[in-house]
Every structure is written in structure tokens, then in C-alpha cells.
Amino acid sequence: MLIGYARTSTTEQEAGLQAQQRDLGAAGCEKVYAEHVSSVAPRAQLKLAVEFVREGDTLVVTKVDRLARSTVGLWDIVRELDAKGVGLRVLNLGGETVDTRSATGRLILNIFAGFAQFEREMMLERQREGIAKAKSEGKYKGRKPTARAKADDVRALHREGKTPTEIAKALGIGRGSVYRALETPAAGAPS
Structure with missing residues (x-):
């Protein structure tokens, strides 16, 4: 059985969540868990999806960053799925579908997870630099208390x-x- 998981960080990204749900349905997912929550916050629907899947099932996501923000976080989830005899399929990983049930799929997932983590860290670094610059110019006050x-x-x-x-x-x-x-x-x- 294919079980889908869709996530966006904020409720303002409703169209993105709907697009993920549409793609998961088109991929053959019989059940889709979806939520609006940051990847670093507790993800109740992901927990339910992982609890629901059974041996022989496959958890499906549209992109790896919908599931985890770091390589370590991703592999923690993959290990948990492996222990249950469940595979992971990522629909859009560099334009390809990747499945962890093959050695090649695991290698590709590992490489792209590393790139995703690198990209996120670079974005955060640029954000910190921008905030520091704005503060030094007196343009950044932070949010109002x-x-x-x-x-x-x-x-x-x-x-x-x-x-x-x-x-x-x-x-x-x-x-x-x-x-x-x-x-x-x-x-x-x-x-």
C-alpha cells in the first residue's frame, strides 16, 4: 500500500499543500497524511503516517524537504521505516522518482539529502548576514513586542x-x- 505525506510550513501555503496532495494521489497513494507545520516542530501527521504503515507498504513524499531538513533527520526516518519493513519513495528528486528499496535509490537519496541540507544552511547563513547588515544600518528592529x-x-x-x-x-x-x-x-x- 502507498501512503502519502504532505507538509507545508505555514497555512499561507495552502496551494502548495493541495499540489502535494494531488501529486500523491496521482502516484497511487491510498491514504494521505497532510499538515501545516515547520519541519523542526513536532509533526503529528508524520508520526501517524509512520505508525500506520505496515510491512510491505511504502511512504511517499513529493520532495525530500517535505520530510526532513537534515540528512541525519532523513535517515532517522528511513531507519524507522526500515525496521517496519517499509520503503520510502520520493517523487521529485532531481526530476526522478527515488525508492529506498534499492541500493541505487538509497545512494541518490543520500546525495540529494546532503544537497538539500547544504542549501538550507546556505539560505540561513545569507539570512543571518542580511539581518546583521540591516541592524548595522539601523534598518532592522525585529518584530514588535x-x-x-x-x-x-x-x-x-x-x-x-x-x-x-x-x-x-x-x-x-x-x-x-x-x-x-x-x-x-x-x-x-x-x-
Whole structure:
């Protein structure tokens, strides 16, 4: 049985997720697990897919970076699949379909996984350089501290008797931010 896995990093990439699902269906996948989640975050649907597959099945992805961001991460997944007697098929690896059930497929997957990791690391390096340059020119301020801007609202809701969890949910901020706002005196208040 062919089982598909599709992933995009953000919900804004809905068209990309739909395209992956379409390609997996066209490849013959009888069941497709899909999710919007960063590759470094816990991936519940991937976990379910790996738990679902049985000996003789094949897990199918459209591209290797949909499955893992590093060669080590990829091979951890491949080892887990191997232990269950499950293969991995990547539909678009350099224009070819690669299957880990053959020695050649494993070699090609290893080479392309190394390139994917290299490409990601180069992109992150360029990003860090760009941020450093923008900071030195005074153009980069980082994201606005939204929780600090809501500190007065946090204190007002707290005075109304709301719990930190209720306040966090109502304002769309983390509970830690609620606690920090409650510990910080209001502007103009005596210290």
C-alpha cells in the first residue's frame, strides 16, 4: 500500500499543500497524511503516517524537504521505516522518482539529502548576514513586542479576576507574557 505525506510550513501555503496532495494521489497513494507545520516542530501527521504503515507498504513524499531538513533527520526516518519493513519513495528528486528499496535509490537519496541540507544552511547563513547588515544600518528592529503593548490590557483583565490562562487566550499572547506584564509596574506607577 502507498501512503502519502504532505507538509507545508505555514497555512499561507495552502496551494502548495493541495499540489502535494494531488501529486500523491496521482502516484497511487491510498491514504494521505497532510499538515501545516515547520519541519523542526513536532509533526503529528508524520508520526501517524509512520505508525500506520505496515510491512510491505511504502511512504511517499513529493520532495525530500517535505520530510526532513537534515540528512541525519532523513535517515532517522528511513531507519524507522526500515525496521517496519517499509520503503520510502520520493517523487521529485532531481526530476526522478527515488525508492529506498534499492541500493541505487538509497545512494541518490543520500546525495540529494546532503544537497538539500547544504542549501538550507546556505539560505540561513545569507539570512543571518542580511539581518546583521540591516541592524548595522539601523534598518532592522525585529518584530514588535506585541505582548508588552498589551500589558495594560493584561493588568485590566487581571483586576477583573481573569486567570493568566484566560488572559493569554483573550489577548492572543503566551502565559509567560501575562506573568511578565503582571510583574512589571504600569507606566507612571510608583516603583
